[in-house]
Amino acid sequence: VLPGPRPRQPPLLCTRTGPLPPLQQPRSVSVRSSQHLAAFGVPHDRECGGSLALHLLPACPSQDRQCLWGDVREEELGIRIPRPLGHGPSRFIPEKETVEVGREDAAMHALFADAFATLGRLDNVTLVMVFHPQYLESFLKTQHYLLQMDGPLPLHYRHYIGIMAAARHQCSYLVNLHVNDFLHVGGDPKWLNGLENAPQKLQNLGELNKMLAHRPWLITKEHIEQLLKTEENSWSLAELIHAVVLLTHYHSLASFTFGCGISPEIDCEGGHTFRPPSVSNYCICDISNGYHGGDEHPGSPAASLPSLCEVEALMEKMKQLQECRDEEEASQEEMATRFEREKRESMLVCSSEDEESAPARDVSRHFEDTSYGYKDFSRHGMHVPTFRAQDYSWEDHGYSLVNRLYPDVGQLLDEKFHIAYNLTYNTMAMHKDVDTSMLRRAIWNYIHCMFGIRYDDYDYGEINQLLDRSFKVYIKTVVCTPEKTTKRMYDSFWRQFEHSEKVHVNLLLVEARMQAELLYALRAITRYMT
Structure with a gap:
């Protein structure tokens, strides 16, 4: 000094x-x-x-x-x-259970250094994702490539598209971060007054943005043609691929932000207060997210016994399902019937439980048609068409298309998908040496089922055996209407599991959602090209 x-x-x-x-x-x-x-x-x-x-x-x-x-x-x-509003990087995870900056190991320190060099800050998303360092490394590498490396779109377009995507879910945390980045790279402040003030080329992307976020199954080659063949404000194929990847990235990252209760940093809007500390031990953000001061964490004695039974029951179901697999295999007709049944039932799962979520700041100026959302679809009894993965898959079709038009990004996305899907520590709560592949596949396929995507080789009857109602409510909310996620919903499933395991669930939700959106968009682009 x-x-x-x-x-x-x-x-x-x-x-x-x-x-x-x-x-x-x-x-x-x-x-x-x-x-x-x-x-x-x-x-x-x-x-x-x-x-x-x-x-x-x-x-x-x-x-x-x-x-x-x-x-x-x-x-x-x-x-x-100012003082922080809240405690730690997440409203859902106690600060003492997150990684404390300055006490991380060498590998995590290297990740923090990469994040700081890339983002210019060590944000709370990183501090929660670091529960799973292997995934975080892939995530940071992909996001850095999309936002900062050579690509079809100029830098200010990339951040503006991120704003458009995050705003679809009223994710003011991500919107505010990218507003700052947009201005930092020379973006026109007038564009931030509303989408109608942005170039017509970006305005034309608004329709695709809202369909990807809420009803990707409605995207057709005609929507792609409108973007590519508009005379004065047309997109190139490479630009459109870049934009689609950015949109899906930030739709899914909004899911992670709400699903893990990410708190704004102290220097961000909503991350600080000038009021003196309250005599109470909890803050207004806890109240607005369904937490009223009682300790509902699995460690409380009242929760321990039923939660322990829940873990044991889940492991027993996994064992029984494996035995049934070994003994008999359902016919293709039966598998198709079970898929359609699960798809219909997923429409009946109420994603928000009519709970009050955190009041969102108004970010509606960044997108149009604020009434358009997933809930409108599910409540009108409309039918989600079936998308057969064997007809168009990421591995056989989407990967090569992305890599051809936006080199290296297909490889980065593929690596990130595989890490999230295959990530395991062979543990379930307090149990070790557990094969969790059946459970991970059920979560992934349930998300794709909600989007109408069917895998012919999967028995969808397993989903109802492995995922209880409270877990399904949480999954559907985080994936379809993440802005409605509450702490009570986060606490209500897998009560005896570690917070790192719940973050792992969110990684599965993020990547399964992103891949589902990509599949619909890339299939439409492929049909346009052929």
Whole structure:
């Protein structure tokens, strides 16, 4: 910490003016801007600057808890000091059970460094995803390629498309992040006043955006033709593939954001308050997400016994289903009947349970037709057409199309899909050496079933055996109407499982949803091309 008067001195790294004991100095530092690094002779290259900033990061977001702000209030009289609204990166997961920045192992530290270098920040999505480092590495690599590497679309278009996609689910967290990024890369602020202020080319993408987000089965080659053959504002095939991947990426990331209860960072809208701490132990964000102060976590004695029984019962069902597989195999006709039954039943699962979710900030200006949504479809008794995976699959068709028109992205997406689907630690709650492949496949196929996608070699009767109603409600809400997800819904399924296992479920939901949307869009593009 540099002593002395402020005028004509290098910018201070710390708000304190007096000396500190040596052991306290690193913990009381808060970087104010990247210019301060240059003031101390630190090179401005990404690797070095990012490394130093990451080293200081544990102190930066929490200086209000590690510095006594009395001297600041005396010096800066009249300046209100923000404090975090909530505790930790997630409203659903206790802060003590997440990875504490500064105490991560070497592998996680490297991931944090990559995230910081790529995003310019260590966001709360990363701090929750790091429960599964292998997936996080693939996710960061893919997102970096989509947003920053060479590609068909200019940088400001990429961030604006991210805003459009996140806004379909009223995900103000992602919208606000990309508003900042959009402006940072030179985007026109007028575009942020509403989609009608953006170029006609982006406005034309609005119809595809809403169908992908809510009813992808309605996408036809005619929709693709309208985008590609508009004379003055037409999209190239490569641009359209890039846009489709971005839209599906941010629709599914909105699902993860709501499904894991991601909290805004302190410097984001909705992430801070200027009010003094309440005498209560919970904040308004807990109330609005269905939490009213009672400890409903599996560790409570009241929950332990039934939850333990739930785990044992699930494992027993898996064992019985495996034995049935070995003894007999259902006919193709019976398999088709079970799929149609499960598809119909999935329409009857109420995705929101009529609960009040967190009040969303108005982001409607970023998209059109705010009344268009999945719930309108499901409540009017309309029929989801069946999409047979054997006729058009990611592995045999979608992968090659994406890679041909947007090189390397097909490979990145394929890797991410496979990691999420195959990720396992061979555990279930407190049990070890458990084969969870049957359960993971049931979750993945249930999501695709809701979108009408059928696998001929799968017995859909297994879904009802392995996924109870509370779990189905959570899955459908996170996938179809994620903005309605509540903490009560998160707590109500798999009560004895670890939070890392519930985050793993969300990774499956994210990737299964993204792949389902991609399949419908890519099939329509393929039909247009042929």
